[in-house]
Amino acid sequence: MPLIEELPVTAPVKASAGWAYVPDTAPLPSQAPSNRNDRKRAAASTIRHGVNTTAKREKAIERRLESLNKENYKDGVHVPIPPSNRERDKGRKVTSNVRRILGYQRNFAHYLADEEGRNPGATHYALPAVATGTMAPPEKMATMQKSTSKDLGRRKSGRGRDVTTDEGSAPHAPQPQSRGPKRRQSVKSRISISEVNSSPASAGTPVAQKTTTPQVKTEESQSEHPQSQDIFMMDAASIPEPTTVPKAQPDYPPAWDDDLLLRSSTYDIPPMPTDRVMQLLVSEPPLTYNAARATQLDKDKRPPPRHFCGICGYWGRVKCKKCGEFTCGTMECWKAHEDYWILNCLMLGYGATQMCSELKEQAELDTNTWRLGSAEGLQPTALWSSVPSRSANSILGIAYRIVEFSRGKLVTSSTASTTYSYKNVNASHYFRTARDYIHYETSSLQGGICDLSLLADSVVNAALGSSHNPHKT
Amino acid sequence: MARTQRQNNSAALSVPQNTFVLDNGAYTIKAGFAPNELLSDNESLKSCETIPNCLVRSKERKTYVAAQSNELSQWSEAVFRRPIENGQLVNWEAEKEIWDHAFFDQSTAHRNTFISTPSETTLLLTESSNVMPALQRNTDEVIMEEWGFRGYMRTTGSSLNAYNHLRALFDTAITPDAQPSSTKLPADCLLVVDSGYSCTTITPCFQGRPIQRAIRRLDFGGKHLTNYLKEIVSVRHFDLHQDMKIVNDLKEDISFVSIDFKRDLEQAWKGSRRSNKPVQIIPDAMDLGEDESAKDTRIDYVLPDGVNLTRGYARPYDPSREIANRRKLAAAQNIDEIVMTLGNERFVVPEIMFNPADIGSKQPGLADAVVQSLSKLPPLIQATMIANVLVVGGTAKIPGFVSRLQDELRTRIRTEWPVQVRRMDDPVTSTWLGGARLASSHQEVMQKMVVTREQYHEYGSAWLARQFASVR
Numbered sequence: 001m002p003l004i005e006e007l008p009v010t011a012p013v014k015a016s017a018g019w020a021y022v023p024d025t026a027p028l029p030s031q032a033p034s035n036r037n038d039r040k041r042a043a044a045s046t047i048r049h050g051v052n053t054t055a056k057r058e059k060a061i062e063r064r065l066e067s068l069n070k071e072n073y074k075d076g077v078h079v080p081i082p083p084s085n086r087e088r089d090k091g092r093k094v095t096s097n098v099r100r101i102l103g104y105q106r107n108f109a110h111y112l113a114d115e116e117g118r119n120p121g122a123t124h125y126a127l128p129a130v131a132t133g134t135m136a137p138p139e140k141m142a143t144m145q146k147s148t149s150k151d152l153g154r155r156k157s158g159r160g161r162d163v164t165t166d167e168g169s170a171p172h173a174p175q176p177q178s179r180g181p182k183r184r185q186s187v188k189s190r191i192s193i194s195e196v197n198s199s200p201a202s203a204g205t206p207v208a209q210k211t212t213t214p215q216v217k218t219e220e221s222q223s224e225h226p227q228s229q230d231i232f233m234m235d236a237a238s239i240p241e242p243t244t245v246p247k248a249q250p251d252y253p254p255a256w257d258d259d260l261l262l263r264s265s266t267y268d269i270p271p272m273p274t275d276r277v278m279q280l281l282v283s284e285p286p287l288t289y290n291a292a293r294a295t296q297l298d299k300d301k302r303p304p305p306r307h308f309c310g311i312c313g314y315w316g317r318v319k320c321k322k323c324g325e326f327t328c329g330t331m332e333c334w335k336a337h338e339d340y341w342i343l344n345c346l347m348l349g350y351g352a353t354q355m356c357s358e359l360k361e362q363a364e365l366d367t368n369t370w371r372l373g374s375a376e377g378l379q380p381t382a383l384w385s386s387v388p389s390r391s392a393n394s395i396l397g398i399a400y401r402i403v404e405f406s407r408g409k410l411v412t413s414s415t416a417s418t419t420y421s422y423k424n425v426n427a428s429h430y431f432r433t434a435r436d437y438i439h440y441e442t443s444s445l446q447g448g449i450c451d452l453s454l455l456a457d458s459v460v461n462a463a464l465g466s467s468h469n470p471h472k473t
Numbered sequence: 474m475a476r477t478q479r480q481n482n483s484a485a486l487s488v489p490q491n492t493f494v495l496d497n498g499a500y501t502i503k504a505g506f507a508p509n510e511l512l513s514d515n516e517s518l519k520s521c522e523t524i525p526n527c528l529v530r531s532k533e534r535k536t537y538v539a540a541q542s543n544e545l546s547q548w549s550e551a552v553f554r555r556p557i558e559n560g561q562l563v564n565w566e567a568e569k570e571i572w573d574h575a576f577f578d579q580s581t582a583h584r585n586t587f588i589s590t591p592s593e594t595t596l597l598l599t600e601s602s603n604v605m606p607a608l609q610r611n612t613d614e615v616i617m618e619e620w621g622f623r624g625y626m627r628t629t630g631s632s633l634n635a636y637n638h639l640r641a642l643f644d645t646a647i648t649p650d651a652q653p654s655s656t657k658l659p660a661d662c663l664l665v666v667d668s669g670y671s672c673t674t675i676t677p678c679f680q681g682r683p684i685q686r687a688i689r690r691l692d693f694g695g696k697h698l699t700n701y702l703k704e705i706v707s708v709r710h711f712d713l714h715q716d717m718k719i720v721n722d723l724k725e726d727i728s729f730v731s732i733d734f735k736r737d738l739e740q741a742w743k744g745s746r747r748s749n750k751p752v753q754i755i756p757d758a759m760d761l762g763e764d765e766s767a768k769d770t771r772i773d774y775v776l777p778d779g780v781n782l783t784r785g786y787a788r789p790y791d792p793s794r795e796i797a798n799r800r801k802l803a804a805a806q807n808i809d810e811i812v813m814t815l816g817n818e819r820f821v822v823p824e825i826m827f828n829p830a831d832i833g834s835k836q837p838g839l840a841d842a843v844v845q846s847l848s849k850l851p852p853l854i855q856a857t858m859i860a861n862v863l864v865v866g867g868t869a870k871i872p873g874f875v876s877r878l879q880d881e882l883r884t885r886i887r888t889e890w891p892v893q894v895r896r897m898d899d900p901v902t903s904t905w906l907g908g909a910r911l912a913s914s915h916q917e918v919m920q921k922m923v924v925t926r927e928q929y930h931e932y933g934s935a936w937l938a939r940q941f942a943s944v945r
Contacts, residue, residue: 061833068700068832069692072552073715079528079554081570082536095618101611102566108558115605124685125606127942270852277851282682283943289561292603294675294689294842296835305830313705313817314742 057324112289123291124284311336492595492912493588496630496905499557500670500695500867502526503905504576504586507912514638514906521905522586524575528554528567539571540583547779548718560601560671561608565615577620595624595923597908602629602674602688606938613937617929624923627941631665631676632683633907634863636915639663642895643861662857666843668868670695673826673839675846677858681918687849691842693826695868699724701832702822710813711776719777719785724822726787727772730873731820732880741770741817770819776811790814823871827881840881859886862894869900
């Protein structure tokens with residue numbers, strides 16, 4: 001932990017009734033001899049270290065990412081369709097099918113769960129099979145190695161729905177068996193696609209291999225003799241391969257592609273994959289929704305995680321021992337973080353006095369040489385003689401102030417940081433101004449700790465999201 | 474029999490002015506009739522309308538449909554209902570309402586998007602990649618049975634970009650044509666990075682058709698950036714977690730992608746301001762001796778309050794103003810305008826697209842996802858694709874996005890291969906433009922892919938799905 005020193009006081013000192021600024025000259029608690037014996041010290045050292053375990057952190061990150069995906073700030077809000085404009089619907093009959101679809105109350109998660117339930121572990125969406133009786137239009141059949149009989153069987157069960165929705169299709173029951181061998185046959189016979197002319201002579205040999213894994217394709221392309229022309233494409237329109245698709249003539253004489261100067265001595269241009277390979281690639285069925293997601297990089301390729309201060313956004317250099325949040329280390333951000341932590345403690349049901357005693361022990365055990373000043377240059381008061389005045393701005397000090405207030409002794413002190421409120425001053429502010437909020441609110445409150453905990457409740461709820469349960473640790 | 478019927482249909486379809494191009498996006502719909510002949514981009518774009526694809530319920534519990542939301546002035550606490558979730562059209566009840574309002578109702582539809590006789594119009598509809606078949610089926614059925622279009626074609630949006638006039642973008646030796654010639658093909662190799670509202674999809678397209686095995690998706694899009702910015706601003710400045718639209722405007726106004734994240738973060742540090750020390754700018758080897766005074770990235774943003782000001786705006790940072798404001802606020806609580814100063818939020822938020830680990834996500838950054846997608850392609854295709862990368866979608870409008878992606882890709886691709894990442898002038902309507910060009914000038918492709926109403930009623934929706942899946 002870096003040494004944090006007091007910054008020189010630059011802001012003008014304001015005089016108010018009831019308290020005054022006094023320079024801090026008391027000795028540090030870490031230097032003063034401690035009377036606690038080793039047993040107590042050892043016991044105390046197990047207090048609340050590593051509150052935030054890795055699992056908790058994971059959960060917090062998950063929750064945060066979920067909240068990033070939210071559409072509205074309130075879940076479960078229903079926006080009904082406005083019931084206007086009935087005239088335009090008058091002349092139109094809604095078919096039962098459409099009415100059924102319009103009445104679906106499902107959202108994306110339902111459909112995704114459905115699909116995963118139907119085909120767990122599938123990576124492609126198989127093309128739906130169609131009745132053969134009405135298949136006059138030329139079919140461009142994708143030659144998929146995945147169209148095994150297992151798929152057909154699965155598809156048959158899923159096609160029950162198709163039957164009800166198709167309006168003119170023949171009954172499907174006898175078809176799947178006949179389509180199976182037909183499909184496999186088509187793989188062998190390789191129905192030519194009208195767009196591209198029939199593949200070059202090498203079509204004969206690797207057809208049988210076509211149904212195997214995609215690695216074959218790359219092998220194939222590498223085994224092809226390299227084209228004589230320089231086919232490295234910089235300009236999209238200049239693929240020099242025979243296709244029936246009319247293409248624009250390149251702007252320069254094609255002989256220039258063979259120029260000796262263009263040949264690279266250090267880098268061999270990879271060969272152009274054949275037409276057939278490319279046609280295969282583009283006619284594959286689409287991946288499933290989950291399979292198409294980009295996957296996490298390998299462990300060694302991942303960049304190191306960067307952390308930022310939760311208060312101001314600068315690099316997160318300091319990690320809070322208690323909650324695992326990062327702060328940049330400036331006094332302002334650290335104090336704001338402490339305030340948040342105190343509120344968190346209140347939330348968790350700690351009484352202020354109990355918390356104070358714990359904190360006091362913690363502060364004594366702390367070997368950091370903290371000397372506290374603030375960026376605004378305020379100095380704590382020596383009103384409470386029992387508290388070393390230096391620490392009044394620390395956790396301890398704030399806790400004491402809360403306790404003292406509840407006993408009716410505290411008079412508020414204003415700080416230089418003001419409270420901004422966008423709509424109204426309510427408990428939906430956070431962190432840096434939290435301490436000021438306590439002062440602002442409590443100055444008008446008659447109550448004590450219980451009101452503060454309610455306030456803290458709402459503040460931390462707003463900070464952590466409504467899913468935060470105050471009674472969980 | 475069916476073939477002659479098809480030919481009849483194709484003869485009837487060869488009249489192109491009745492093709493309605495509908496780019497159905499999660500945030501906005503881009504729609505309009507495709508022009509008759511091939512016009513320049515600016516001319517074609519005049520027929521395109523951008524319509525918000527949502528139902529909004531305002532604080533006063535009044536519901537606005539689609540384009541009606543432009544009348545809404547008080548955006549605070551507005552609730553949205555979007556028919557498209559995660560890029561896929563789930564909720565047809567809402568979508569039908571929006572489409573009826575925007576396209577079929579003469580009183581509310583815009584001149585450019587009003588379809589008077591669907592029975593004589595061909596619909597060209599885009600969808601996202603990797604849509605679940607059940608949802609595709611729903612879409613097909615509702616469209617064919619509800620409105621009765623004469624012809625219908627459903628395709629992935631990314632592949633339509635291949636029909637755009639891209640040579641001027643990628644080949645700097647060619648000056649942009651005023652009148653693009655009509656014999657231009659679809660671009661043979663194009664890597665489309667569609668960075669929209671719900672997600673970012675990377676689609677390599679070959680001859681206008683996507684290579685399915687290499688399509689990758691990153692679950693970060695404009696929505697996530699907006700939510701992240703909302704969180705940050707709510708912590709540091711004002712509580713905006715109920716004001717989605719306001720934060721969206723804020724994001725669009727102020728955010729940019731930094732080329733050098735570390736340097737920008739140093740410059741945005743508040744600590745330097747306090748201690749009156751000049752910001753330490755470590756001279757970069759690549760700096761070229763540019764102006765070394767601290768580039769202040771701070772900006773003041775005035776938030777709207779729905780009464781005097783309906784939309785927020787940004788203005789340059791004014792330090793004196795802040796001190797004056799503080800004093801005023803300390804004195805009395807009368808605030809005439811709500812201003813906040815934003816510094817590092819401007820570039821930290823879009824940074825999560827390139828480095829999702831910043832917020833703890835396990836997904837790879839955009840450049841790494843592109844590399845993953847490329848790894849599924851044959852080597853020469855990889856080389857060509859990486860030299861023709863087109864970024865489309867709303868998030869591509871963030872200044873610095875394209876150059877940052879190019880820089881990052883450059884560090885990941887071997888030096889022999891050139892890397893070119895470009896975007897059209899308006900990335901939002903880029904897909905629509907591609908669809909319009911396809912409809913106007915590539916009739917043969919249209920005829921292969923369009924399905925007529927008669928065919929649907931005869932063969933059914935399964936046949937339709939097959940048609941669209943195998944012929945793209």
